[in-house]
Amino acid sequence: MNRLLWIIPFIIVLGSAASSFARPLGCSSSSPSGLDTDCDGVADEEDNCVNVPNGDCTIDDPISCDIDDNGTLSEAELEGGGQRNTDLDDEGDACDDRDGDNLIDIFDSCPDVQNxxxxxxxxxxxxxxxxxxxxxxxxxxCPSESNPDQKNRDGDTLGDACDKCIFTIDTGADSDGDGIGDACENDIDNDTIRNERDNCPAIPNRDxxxxxxxxxxxxxDNCPNISNTDQENICPDPSVVPGPQPAEDILGGLPEQRELVSGSGGCTLSAATTTDPEPISGFLGLMILVGMTIGIISLLRSRRIRRF
Structure with a gap:
């Protein structure tokens, strides 16, 4: 007998659970189906907003009209409550979403623009x-080009409707204004020379x-007459000729010259030192050195011959 008393509560619990699983979720009603999914007091078959509470709203009825479930009724909730259907579509005003942005119109600050x-x-x-x-x-x-679908195949910031390179990510730059973006155009400057072979890809120069x-x-070229591949802002000095410069005079110029000048009173002559006014060029100096060397060798040989 005692065992039976312990089993009875379990049977009751199981029966209740089975009953709840057999009945759809929501609230019971007096309708034939007995179902009121949104618990707004209007049976589903008569409710134009099955999932949004929109019964007859009054200030004393926070349950069926509190759409945002914050415990208070706003003016919009009171005005949008009830079974009102202003646009006569299949849904009541309480669940209308004209712009399809998943924000109910009565709470949407921009009901006709997706936000x-x-x-x-x-x-x-x-x-x-x-x-x-x-x-x-x-x-x-594309704020200036109508494109309700917002299609954007290359995934950049521009929709296809206003993107000049719909398959290439770009910034929309179009140097030649031909409607084809620079990022996907083979000849930006339209000079018939492809970009990769053009020595001025952005400026027409067919020659x-x-x-x-x-x-x-x-x-x-900022220096068209002087080679500067790096295109620095300052051109090289055109007066400087590239390549090796002439060697300095290997003799260091002519030896110091002694010039006779008059002394005081015009009686005495003295030697004054002056510098070479113009150094001898390297090639001429070399020739002089060779000539002097040959002359010295010839002189020495002639002296030896005289001795013998």
Missing amino acids: PTQQGPDDFSACTDKDFDGQGDSLDN QLDRDQDKVGDAC
Whole structure:
């Protein structure tokens, strides 16, 4: 007998659980189906917002009208409550979402412009829509070009509708203004020379003239007559000729010259030292040195011959 008393409570619990699983979730109602999913007092078959409470709203009825479930009723909740259906569509005003951004219109600061990142009912930053495509300018990837689908195949910041390189990530630059972005154009300057072979890819120069042969065309070379591949702002001094410079005079110029000058009173002559006014060039100095060497050798030989 005692064992039976212990089993009875378990049977009751199991029966209740089975009953709850057999009945759909929600609240019971007097309707034939007995179901009121959103517990707003309106049976599902009569409710135009099955999942959003929108019964007859009064200030004393916070349960069926508190759509945001914050425990208080806002003016929008009171005005949007009940089974009102202003636009006569399949859903009541309480669950309408005209712009499809998952924000119910009565709480959407921009009900006709998608703004899923709305910070609150007073956030109107996304409401401006210049191209009338249903996308607020602050979220629109082509704010000046209507593109409701916001298609963006290359994943950059520009939608296909306004992207000049729809398959190449780019900034939208178009140097020649032909409607094809620089990032995906083979000949940016339209001079018939492909970018990779053009010595001035951004400036038309079909002749590819390059006088200094520095691989930078004259049309865009900041020093067209002097080779400077690095294109630094300062051109090399054109007066300096590249290559080895002439060697200095190997003799160091002519020996010091002694010039006779008059002494005081015009009686005495003295030697005054002057410097070579113009050094002898390296080649001429070398010739003089060779000549002097040959002369000395010839002189020595002639003296030896006389001795014998």
